[in-house]
Amino acid sequence: MANRPVHFIWLLDCSYSMQGDKIARLNYAIREAVPEMRAVAHDNPAAQLLLRTVTFSTTAQWHHRTPVPVDDFTWQDVQVDGMTNLGEALHLVARELQSPPMPQRALKPVLALVSDGGPTDDWREGLKAVDATPWGRKAVRVAIAIGSDADRGVLQEFLGNPELQPLDANSPKQLAAAIRWASTAAVKAASQPVAGDASGTAATMVKQPYAPPVLDDDDDDDVW
């Protein structure tokens, strides 16, 4: 017997537009979210939370290629590079959402995109590749828009559901809250049973069982 894995994949924008504060906030927020993810995992002993990260800039690459159990996960800061090859990152992820290598009896995976938008490659082809995989279609998706100038349209298309909105992270506090929320609520949502319709497509009958946090854009108690 085996616990059912939840594969959680971060897609992190490391392009030049993230230079400075944005990438520093991202590194801090992810590091801070790890203990919360561990707590959620411990509260759900039947689920095995496995983490991976993909960074994308001039190229896309696995920052953690092999799924890492959350208890063993450590964060090494990422640096900015050049372009914003989101499409390449989505292609990388799509290859992992096939079954195999994804086990048939897993819980829904979680795809969490953190970006300020502005992809510089054919990102829609990458998104199509994700949507074409059995697990990609079923994944719980979360998108975090960094900065008030973020291209929310790209993130909205990534979500693929008009009822969901990208989370706004216009401040370090908001980013930390959004990442914390994505790390925990999305994992819980991944194990929610959903009844399907009679067409056999298991279409969702209820709204996604999670909602983003509402935060004031208030940096008074910032950690920065």
Next chain:
Amino acid sequence: MVTLGVRRWETLADSVQGVNKRRNQDWYECRGAGTGESPLLLAVADGHGSAAHARSELGARFAVDRFMGLAEHFGRAAADCQGPGRLSRLMTYARDDFPRALVHEWRQAALGHWDRNRPVVEEASREPGTEEKVVLYGTTLIGAVLMPWLFVAWQIGDGDLAVVEHDGTLSRPLAPAEEDLGDETESLCGRDAWRSVRMHWAPVFEEARTPRLVVLSTDGLSKSFASADGYRSFVEGLAGRLAGEGGAGVREVLPRWLAEAARHSGDDTTLAAALRFARDAPEPAGAEAEAEAGGNGESTAVAAGAAEPDEPKTETETET
């Protein structure tokens, strides 16, 4: 061919609550002897359990109860249907009319319960639509009828029906060609749910070809294994142990097995099984009394942690 008044099957069943669940949302029942007069009826149901299906433990019970009633009626109809032409009509009824009747009765039960147990809300609040009410009770169901000349089973949603045939081969006749990924499943609460009911129809033209073992289980069992092979190995092991030592020993360890499965899948886990008595083997002590009582010793048992039937339910009973 028909042997009336003889118990043909030994049954065993149990259910355990999933880790971190407030209550067990599965339900099951085993009833009857497997004869022409008293068909053996087995059913397991798995309430969806999420907040959107806040009354699903009751939906699971309604599903099993309504199935049992309809299956008894089906058994009476089947008693006179051994001729080829009649069997064909019975199959058409089983395939088309039975699922419609089952879904209709289940919906009536759910809506009736809603009417008797409305949540306390402000007068101005909107009355939920019919479909919204029914969704609260969402559940899966697997049910089977075993008679000397017929084995028929129905399923909607996930969970497993495993059959060890007379020659020892194992089949899963209602398994979809491709398993659902994640925790999505079809449901009795879906629109036109009767269309999603799958049926297994297996007339038994020779007694020696009757299945040895029939196992119904909720998905908490199969999802505790890393692959379908693990589940098959479990059923093969169960069949071997039952053949070796009969039901008594297995009945003792079954709760531990199910608890171990529930620990891994995280879900409520329920199994109901029927083992065919060997042709010349003596019946175990107490079997006759159980048959006379209309079911096995656990047929009226309440699944661990599940609600009492008449206990009023309110909207606040939400599992997340």
